[in-house]
Amino acid sequence: MSSSSLILGIDTSCDETSIAVLKEGKELLSNVVSSQIDVHKLYGGVVPELASRSHLENIGVVLKTALNDAQIALSEIGGIAVTTSPGLIGCLLVGLSYAKGMAYSLRIPLTAVHHLKAHLFSPFLEYEEIYPFLGLVVSGGHTALYHVKGFSEITSLGQTVDDAAGEAFDKVAKLLGLGFPGGPLIDKLSHRGNPKAFSFTRARVKKGPYYFSFSGLKTAVSLLVKKMGEKLSSQTVDDIAASFQEEVVESLVEKVKLACTAFPSKAILLSGGVAANSALRGRLQTLADERRLSFFVPSPLICTDNGAMVAYVGAKQLAEKKVAGLDCNAYASNPMW
Ligand code: KG4
Ligand code: ZN
Numbered sequence: 001m002s003s004s005s006l007i008l009g010i011d012t013s014c015d016e017t018s019i020a021v022l023k024e025g026k027e028l029l030s031n032v033v034s035s036q037i038d039v040h041k042l043y044g045g046v047v048p049e050l051a052s053r054s055h056l057e058n059i060g061v062v063l064k065t066a067l068n069d070a071q072i073a074l075s076e077i078g079g080i081a082v083t084t085s086p087g088l089i090g091c092l093l094v095g096l097s098y099a100k101g102m103a104y105s106l107r108i109p110l111t112a113v114h115h116l117k118a119h120l121f122s123p124f125l126e127y128e129e130i131y132p133f134l135g136l137v138v139s140g141g142h143t144a145l146y147h148v149k150g151f152s153e154i155t156s157l158g159q160t161v162d163d164a165a166g167e168a169f170d171k172v173a174k175l176l177g178l179g180f181p182g183g184p185l186i187d188k189l190s191h192r193g194n195p196k197a198f199s200f201t202r203a204r205v206k207k208g209p210y211y212f213s214f215s216g217l218k219t220a221v222s223l224l225v226k227k228m229g230e231k232l233s234s235q236t237v238d239d240i241a242a243s244f245q246e247e248v249v250e251s252l253v254e255k256v257k258l259a260c261t262a263f264p265s266k267a268i269l270l271s272g273g274v275a276a277n278s279a280l281r282g283r284l285q286t287l288a289d290e291r292r293l294s295f296f297v298p299s300p301l302i303c304t305d306n307g308a309m310v311a312y313v314g315a316k317q318l319a320e321k322k323v324a325g326l327d328c329n330a331y332a333s334n335p336m337w
Pocket of ligand 2: 115119139140272273304305
């Protein structure tokens with residue numbers, strides 16, 4: 001095994017400190033994710049300053065665990081991939097500075113990875129690569145649809161013009177007094193609720209057919225909760241959760257359906273934290289079956305933020321000699337790959 005075959009992937013873009021070791025661009029030797037949910041749940045959302053400090057406290061032990069799990073020494077690592085955008089700037093800088101320090105001291109190449117590109121290709125950690133595909137990335141910070149003909153041939157079809165899908169789940173969960181993060185909680189309650197109990201008007205986005213909007217839906221739920229008064233019965237909470245989830249899922253699936261017709265593809269790929277949602281997975285699987293397309297969605301640990309997906313994209317970039325200098329910077333938002 002050549003030393004360059006082991007790539008370290010680092011993600012500290014939001015509230016998970018994660019480091020993975022990937023062998024030969026595909027075989028995952030370890031993927032350690034240290035979640036900060038306990039730090040942020042008191043506030044009902046991610047507090048950027050606390051997130052940066054937690055990354056700083058945790059990154060050393062996360063690295064040690066990732067190397068131990070992979071049963072390798074740091075000196076065997078041949079390259080480092082790190083998320084440099086988009087994300088919370090203080091958080092990104094912790095991972096980037098750590099990565100630079102290691103790359104410099106070990107004299108190995110560093111590559112800068114775009115977080116959305118990492119999510120977009122993350123299903124290929126567990127499935128064979130196939131092109132062209134339609135990729136729906138749905139997370140706490142992003143909602144975007146892509147048509148992908150190759151690793152560097154990516155067309156962005158549209159994204160959200162306001163809130164991300166995961167953000168809407170988190171905000172509605174807060175309105176319903178459920179806790180943080182809201183997505184998994186709403187997903188769970190939706191199994192008991194009636195998705196047709198309440199109907200919400202679908203947002204029509206003027207910008208284009210593949211753009212999304214979720215802030216109006218969140219406001220509609222807020223008005224509904226206010227109108228219903230102080231104490232909601234648990235059945236009403238379940239029904240609101242199910243009806244809200246139904247609207248989010250249908251508005252996502254509607255755009256993918258449209259794109260299937262307009263952009264010839266062999267597969268639909270779903271990724272990002274909201275890809276863990278059971279209704280969304282089921283509905284897209286049905287759509288793929290109807291259109292005779294493959295459907296790839298990662299296992300839950302690869303849906304939410306993780307170092308494995310960063311290592312996967314990083315390994316490909318390093319193979320293409322896309323190396324970052326020690327002067328490379330992090331960016332809170334960056335539309336370019
Ligand atoms: O990808 P991710 O870990 O972080 C970002 O890059 O933003 O996604 C986190 C988001 C949160 O908003 C969380 O509520 C949502 O993913 N999420 C879910 C589910 N599990 C996590 N949303 C809906 N249903 C789920 N089962
Ligand atoms: Zn993410």
